Amino acid sequence: MNTLRLNAGLSAAVIVLLALSLLVGPARFGPLDSLRALIAGGDEATIIIMREIRLPRALLGVLIGFSLGASGAVLQGFLRNPLAEPGIIGVSATASLGAVIVFYSGMAGASILALPAGALAGALVAVLILMAIAARHGSTLTLILSGVALSSLAGALTSLALNLSPNPFASYEIIFWLLGSLKDRSMVHVWIALPLMLAGWAMLFASARALDALTLGEESASSLGIGMGRTRLMVVGGVALCVGAATAVAGAIGFVGLVVPHLVRPLTDRMPGSLILPAGLGGAALLLAADVACRVAIPARELNVGVLTALIGAPFFLWLVARARREAF
Amino acid sequence: MRLDAHDVAVTLAGRKVLGPVTLSLAPGEVVGLLGPNGAGKSTLMRALAGLVGCTGAIRGDGADLVAMAERERARRVAYLPQARIIGWPLVVRDIVLLGRMPWRPYGTRPSDADVAICDEAMRLMDVAHLAGRPATELSGGEQARVLAARAVAQDTPLLIADEPAAGLDPAHQIAMMAAFRILAGRRRTVLVSLHDLTLAARWCDRVIVLDRGQIAAEGAPGGVLGAALLRDVYGITAHVAHDDQGLILAPLALSAAAAGGAE
Amino acid sequence: MRATRPARNRRRNLAVAVLAGAAAVVPGLSPAAANEVPERVMSLNVCTDQLAMLLAAPGQLISVSELAADPGLSFHHARAAGFAKNRGLAEEVFLERPDLIVTGTYSLHNTTTLLTRLGFRVEAFDYGQTLGTVAPEIRRMGRLLGRSAAAESLATEFESSLAMVERSLCGAAPTAIAYDQNGIAMGSGTLVDSAMQAAGLRNIAAELGFAGMAPFPLELLVQHRPQIIVLSEPLADTPSLADQIAGHPAIRALGQSSTRITLPRGSASCGGPFIIEAIKALRAARETLVPCPPLPGPSG
Numbered sequence: 037m038n039t040l041r042l043n044a045g046l047s048a049a050v051i052v053l054l055a056l057s058l059l060v061g062p063a064r065f066g067p068l069d070s071l072r073a074l075i076a077g078g079d080e081a082t083i084i085i086m087r088e089i090r091l092p093r094a095l096l097g098v099l100i101g102f103s104l105g106a107s108g109a110v111l112q113g114f115l116r117n118p119l120a121e122p123g124i125i126g127v128s129a130t131a132s133l134g135a136v137i138v139f140y141s142g143m144a145g146a147s148i149l150a151l152p153a154g155a156l157a158g159a160l161v162a163v164l165i166l167m168a169i170a171a172r173h174g175s176t177l178t179l180i181l182s183g184v185a186l187s188s189l190a191g192a193l194t195s196l197a198l199n200l201s202p203n204p205f206a207s208y209e210i211i212f213w214l215l216g217s218l219k220d221r222s223m224v225h226v227w228i229a230l231p232l233m234l235a236g237w238a239m240l241f242a243s244a245r246a247l248d249a250l251t252l253g254e255e256s257a258s259s260l261g262i263g264m265g266r267t268r269l270m271v272v273g274g275v276a277l278c279v280g281a282a283t284a285v286a287g288a289i290g291f292v293g294l295v296v297p298h299l300v301r302p303l304t305d306r307m308p309g310s311l312i313l314p315a316g317l318g319g320a321a322l323l324l325a326a327d328v329a330c331r332v333a334i335p336a337r338e339l340n341v342g343v344l345t346a347l348i349g350a351p352f353f354l355w356l357v358a359r360a361r362r363e364a365f
Numbered sequence: 366m367r368l369d370a371h372d373v374a375v376t377l378a379g380r381k382v383l384g385p386v387t388l389s390l391a392p393g394e395v396v397g398l399l400g401p402n403g404a405g406k407s408t409l410m411r412a413l414a415g416l417v418g419c420t421g422a423i424r425g426d427g428a429d430l431v432a433m434a435e436r437e438r439a440r441r442v443a444y445l446p447q448a449r450i451i452g453w454p455l456v457v458r459d460i461v462l463l464g465r466m467p468w469r470p471y472g473t474r475p476s477d478a479d480v481a482i483c484d485e486a487m488r489l490m491d492v493a494h495l496a497g498r499p500a501t502e503l504s505g506g507e508q509a510r511v512l513a514a515r516a517v518a519q520d521t522p523l524l525i526a527d528e529p530a531a532g533l534d535p536a537h538q539i540a541m542m543a544a545f546r547i548l549a550g551r552r553r554t555v556l557v558s559l560h561d562l563t564l565a566a567r568w569c570d571r572v573i574v575l576d577r578g579q580i581a582a583e584g585a586p587g588g589v590l591g592a593a594l595l596r597d598v599y600g601i602t603a604h605v606a607h608d609d610q611g612l613i614l615a616p617l618a619l620s621a622a623a624a625g626g627a628e
Numbered sequence: 629m630r631a632t633r634p635a636r637n638r639r640r641n642l643a644v645a646v647l648a649g650a651a652a653v654v655p656g657l658s659p660a661a662a663n664e665v666p667e668r669v670m671s672l673n674v675c676t677d678q679l680a681m682l683l684a685a686p687g688q689l690i691s692v693s694e695l696a697a698d699p700g701l702s703f704h705h706a707r708a709a710g711f712a713k714n715r716g717l718a719e720e721v722f723l724e725r726p727d728l729i730v731t732g733t734y735s736l737h738n739t740t741t742l743l744t745r746l747g748f749r750v751e752a753f754d755y756g757q758t759l760g761t762v763a764p765e766i767r768r769m770g771r772l773l774g775r776s777a778a779a780e781s782l783a784t785e786f787e788s789s790l791a792m793v794e795r796s797l798c799g800a801a802p803t804a805i806a807y808d809q810n811g812i813a814m815g816s817g818t819l820v821d822s823a824m825q826a827a828g829l830r831n832i833a834a835e836l837g838f839a840g841m842a843p844f845p846l847e848l849l850v851q852h853r854p855q856i857i858v859l860s861e862p863l864a865d866t867p868s869l870a871d872q873i874a875g876h877p878a879i880r881a882l883g884q885s886s887t888r889i890t891l892p893r894g895s896a897s898c899g900g901p902f903i904i905e906a907i908k909a910l911r912a913a914r915e916t917l918v919p920c921p922p923l924p925g926p927s928g
Contacts, residue, residue: 063847084850088878116452142866203862205809205870212869220811220846222877245471249463252512253450258416260519261439261467306453309471337843 039310042303046317050098053324057094058086060328062335092223097324099226100218100286103233103278105319106312108293110240113247113308114271115170117179118298119356122279123290123349125183127162129190131283132213134158136194140201152228156280162186163272215342216287218327225285236277237316243270244309251308289342291349292319298356366425366441366522366554367392368413373421375408383408383578385421390556392522395542395549397569397586398558401599404575406558407447410525413556414444425523439467443519447527449508454499457511461487461496464518483518489544490514491537506533513541517548524548526557530564542568562603566590566612574598586612596620665774666727666749671696672716672739673732675898676753678704679769680730681711682901683778690726700861703894703902718742728772757899759822763787765899786901790826793904793911797828798920804829804856804910805849806896807879809870813844820858820896823903827910828918829856850878856913857888889913 058074059067063085073082074091104122111120122128138154169182194213198206246267249257258264282289296318297311304311323341326348330339367390374384383405390396398406412419415430415438423430425441433441443464451460464486465479475483487493490510495503500511513529524545530538542564545555549570559565565572566586574582574589576598582589590612595603602620606613669689671677677696680689681704693716695701696708714720718739721729729743733752743750751772753765763783770779804824806814814820814831815838824831832854833844849857857879862871873879879888895906 061847062845063851081851081853084878084881085847088876088881089847089850113452116450139867139869148872201866201868203866203868203870205868206866208810209869220873220876224877245466249466251450251452251455252460252463252515253446253448253452255411255416255444255446255448256450256463256512256515258435259414259439259442259444259446259516260463261436263435301453305459306455307459308453338845 039304039314042300042314043317046300046314046321049321050317050324053321053328054094054098057097057324057328058090060331061085061090088222089220092221092226093218093327094324095226096218096221096229096286097327098320099229099233100282100289101292101320101323102316103236103282103319104289104292104323105296106237106240106293106316107275107278108319109297109308109311109315110243110247110271111275111293112297113311114243114250114267115179116250116253117170118360119180119294119353120183121291121294122159122275123288123292124187124294124353125162125166125179126186126190127159127166127275127279128283128288128290129187129194129214130162131155131159131280132288133190133194133197134161134280135284136197136213140197140203140206148224149228151284152232152281155284156232156276158190159280159283160272160276162190163275167268167272211340212287214288215340215346216283216289217338217340217342218286219338219340221285229281229285232277232281236274236281239270239274239277240312243267243274244312246270247308247312248310287340287342289323289345291345291353292322294356295345295349295352296322298352366390367427368523368554368556369422369424370413371422371424373409373412373419373423375405375412375417375419377408377417381578383412383419386575386578386580387421388573388580388583390523390554392554393549393552394570395545395555395557395568397565397572398556398575399560399562399565399572400575400581404598405578406575407527408578409575410444410527410556410558414442414525416444436467439519439521441521442523442525443516443521445513445516445524445526445529447531449505449512451500451508451512454501456497457487457492457500457503458483458496460500460511461492461514461518464515464520467519482520483514486514486518489517489547491540506537509533510537510541513544517544522552523554523556526555528558528560530557530559530561538564562590562595562614562616563612566614567610590614664727666772668724668726669728669730669773670714670721670724670726671730672714672721673730673753674698674701675732675757675900676730676769677708678702678898678900678902679753679766680773681707682782683766683769683775684773685775688773690724691720699893701894701897703892703897703900703905705894718746721748722746730769730772757819758817759790759819759826759899759903762899762901762903766901782901786904789904790907793907794826794828796911796920796922797914799918801828801830802855802914802917803832803852804858804913805832805844805852805854806858806860807844807849807873808841808860809868809873811843811846811873812841813838815839815842815844819899819903820906823896823907824910827907828914829910846873846876846878850882853882853885855886855917856910857882857886858910859888859890861890861893887913887916 059070065082069078069082070086072078074086077083108121112118134154134157135151138150166183170179191214195210198210246257246262249260249262254264297315300314300318301311304314326344327341330341330344333339369389371387372385375382386409400406411417413423430438461483462475465475469479487496490513492510492514495507500508509532516524530541533541545557546568548555569586572586572589573580581598582594595601600620601616602618604615604617669680669684671680671692674693674695677692689711691712691714692708694713697705699705716739721743729748729750731740731752733754740750740752763786766783767779770776806820813833816834817839821831821834832852838844859874889909891906891909895902
């Protein structure tokens, strides 16, 4: 399929799902009233619900989905590893740990503005550790196993930090940090995440050319004029910014970055660089759809969207592993 | 390209693995780089291609290749690594097109000139008929030729190829060396490492023999590849014959010294 | 009691489970006779702590739970300073050998079972509390401690204060919601729901069919615009995401149309006589919306 047409189709899907996300909620009013309240005005309660509750939720679905999808595509391309993904290799879990340490220790007051700093630091540490491991042992399996270990460690430390908090609610928040949610976010969260994510996207896209060349390995890429130092900086920085910002506002949402690149890759020329945009758009569409499904499935006891993406993603991951073994990497 | 390398030395993890080595390559020359495993052939080639840090000076047509920006260097030196990595199921044409990366802006459609250069490179390496196939589905030999075509498509005055003939059937080994000669005929310089001594002797203008990080011998194949060198560097005896196109070398046995050392 | 309990008790129960293995070999203790006045009483639950502290004779109550001193949960946290604290571990109880243990049914189920098996006299107070249970529980605690007269006067005072509030009501009941940490609302059957009714408020969470402590969509809160929103104060000085909900822009955007109040800390955590303070706070908020003529005579 033509890349342009693919991206146009995915963009249309994102717009439709964005509208759907804006229209679904426990407070029921007609689609026209909803959109009027969003854009023009109308009943005050409807305006508040649309602009302060549903809009930030839908926007975060787009921003976080795009960030995770694009990060997954870039990690897979950079590591030439079809199983690489921020959640699986432990970047999200470590970002959660960073956010938890900064927030619950109270070292930055109770402000949620402190969350991204911790989450970014956590994500950065994780990406650096994994890159070092990948540089030393090139095998797909080593990286994934290291990621699993890192993920478990970060999850355990997150639980520990929350259990040690004197605030009795903290221990209930383990699930949010390990299986994220978009529930009751506000525009404040959007403004926190947006600038970081835009910077992250810029860095990810700046690595596109290098990812194409890296299809042939680092030596070939270097000989094609790719500065590997700069490329590493772009990938590490871009993934840390995207995953850090996403995790800071919505907790760890896994598997989006795994599933989406695999779904859209066959529709592209398979160049890792040209996969970034469709993977981002596909990620936005998937997360929006999952978030709508969470609200529709059990409205009374709303599911965390991270639970749903894991329910979809983990079996997919197993299938990939089984298939990859057959194809002998 | 005229390449002048002066006192090039490489130290990895505190151990000197190469040099100092001084050598020159002339335009239109196919130079074979020979030597046993671990002699430093790949390291020398990586250093000349700017892929590994080294001391000494490397100049291409007078320009400092070490200090040069990556992309600028990529327009002068193409490097075909020994490891054949194809990460994703790209079609052959797209892989060869990667060779044009230093020359064209990213994300644009390839120009007619780019397409023509790639078509020519694929013809040269006998992979034109595979252009639409996913490269990951090809045989090892076919993949090697696709990757060689990628390096040729980079269209540089100097091509450095690390064991490009390894794993190819005899016909394609000969075809690949013939292709290098065609490039040399266009005033390109080719530095190619080889293990097949006959292939080196018959297709290279000159050979450079590395042993333990140093140049052991250098010159026309007929003058360099004698019994003494084969014994001292490779530790073998060989049957050496001549025909009207040059040397024929058939390794026969380990030399007495090497056989004694092995006991 | 609020959602805070299970987490803390889980940690206790671990210790209890370890101890349970040793229970069989412990020599039997003679249980105090049910009709004797206990001389050494231990309380293991923040709700029984407070009743016991109000009613026990000097020296009779030998320890209360740590939570009794937590200002976020315990209305009478200041009184707890004068008592030894326990962590609700069966081991602590065993070392102290009290005549009577008072605790909650829900919170320390394993501990209660174990202590009963060890021969201790354990009196459990029900977890499901409403206004209707307050006076009977005061009287029951009084009987257990041999302090029936004190209990009767405390219960009567509570009942008359409650009746006074109910008599002072007039006009149409304003709508209200108790919106807790994490967007949990107090639905029907909860202590706060009955306190709202007593204070002359309509609990929209209960009216919309939410029962018990239930997650309540922020959207519905905005849509139904309760006139009074009862927010909870942060439970500790350290932050948690749970406390962020009160500052959500959607709640702030409701502006002047909703009165936001918090209840006196600890006043609605347990069904004790101090719930009257929560009711008075609700009643005062109602007064700003629907003023009623003052009652004759001294107010409770």
